[in-house]
Amino acid sequence: MSPAAGPGRDHLLTLVLGGISSGKSEFALRLAREQGGQVLVIATGRPSDPEMAARIAAHRRGRPEGWWVVEEALWPQRAARLHAGARVVLIEAVDSWVANRMEAAGMEGPGGRLRELEEACLAAVEEIVGLVPRVICVSSEVGLGTVPLHPLGRAFADLLGRLNRRLAAMAAERYLVVAGSALPLPPPGPP
Numbered sequence: 001m002s003p004a005a006g007p008g009r010d011h012l013l014t015l016v017l018g019g020i021s022s023g024k025s026e027f028a029l030r031l032a033r034e035q036g037g038q039v040l041v042i043a044t045g046r047p048s049d050p051e052m053a054a055r056i057a058a059h060r061r062g063r064p065e066g067w068w069v070v071e072e073a074l075w076p077q078r079a080a081r082l083h084a085g086a087r088v089v090l091i092e093a094v095d096s097w098v099a100n101r102m103e104a105a106g107m108e109g110p111g112g113r114l115r116e117l118e119e120a121c122l123a124a125v126e127e128i129v130g131l132v133p134r135v136i137c138v139s140s141e142v143g144l145g146t147v148p149l150h151p152l153g154r155a156f157a158d159l160l161g162r163l164n165r166r167l168a169a170m171a172a173e174r175y176l177v178v179a180g181s182a183l184p185l186p187p188p189g190p191p
Contacts, residue, residue: 013129015167017141017185018177025059027175027182028090028138032067035134037087039067042076044097059092073100077124080131089132094139094167097121098160102152109151114159122166129170139164141176 014031018024032039041063047053063069068086070079076097080089091097101117129135141164142157165188168174174185 010133011129012134012172013125013167013170014134014136014173014175015164015171016136016138016175016177016182017164017168019141019144022177023180023182024138024140024175024177025092026062026180027177028092028136029062029064031136032088032090032134033064035088038085039064039088039090040080040083040086040132041067041069041090041092042079043069043071043092044073044076044100045071045093046073046096046100073097074104075124077127080128084131086132088134088136089128091125091128091135091137094121094137094163095142095160098163099156102156102159107152107155110155110158114155118159118163118166121163125167126170137167137171139167 016024016028016031018027043056043059045052045056045059047056060069068083070083072079074097076091080086098117098121101121105113105117107113107117125135125137139160142160145157148154148157168185168188174187175182176185177183
């Protein structure tokens with residue numbers, strides 16, 4: 001666990017997990033709004049096709065005016081460094097960030113570079129947690145779906161699943177959002 005994370009510390013990490021269209025983003029927005037102070041949203045999605053562009057536009061419309069928004073698909077820690085006056089950083093979302101990093105690295109399936117990427121993503125979140133009082137990470141829960149047919153899909157699911165578990169272990173608060181209902185999760189126990 002990072003020394004900057006955990007209950008009773010000045011800097012807190014919250015992990016919000018859920019399936020696609022589960023309501024996890026809306027819940028994370030509410031958590032960020034309740035904190036008060038300046039919010040920085042680090043949006044990691046890329047408008048790669050018209051449907052994705054529409055999803056991104058819907059997320060933009062749902063954010064309060066006055067919040068800082070940086071669209072950063074690969075290096076969220078850079079955006080956090082440039083906006084260190086934020087009270088809350090909302091990373092929306094870990095899953096698209098991981099997919100973007102895999103694509104940028106030219107990854108095509110399982111391999112040793114996945115562990116390197118996992119460590120790099122974890123280090124980036126730890127850095128952001130050290131910069132601001134509250135960090136909220138939104139991520140898709142991949143453990144509830146089918147096993148992807150393509151090796152790249154399986155590599156992504158395995159990487160994101162491991163990263164989600166590690167973020168959950170770092171987090172002071174963990175939630176699973178199902179059908180719009182946020183369920184608090186206990187700290188992870190031994191596997």
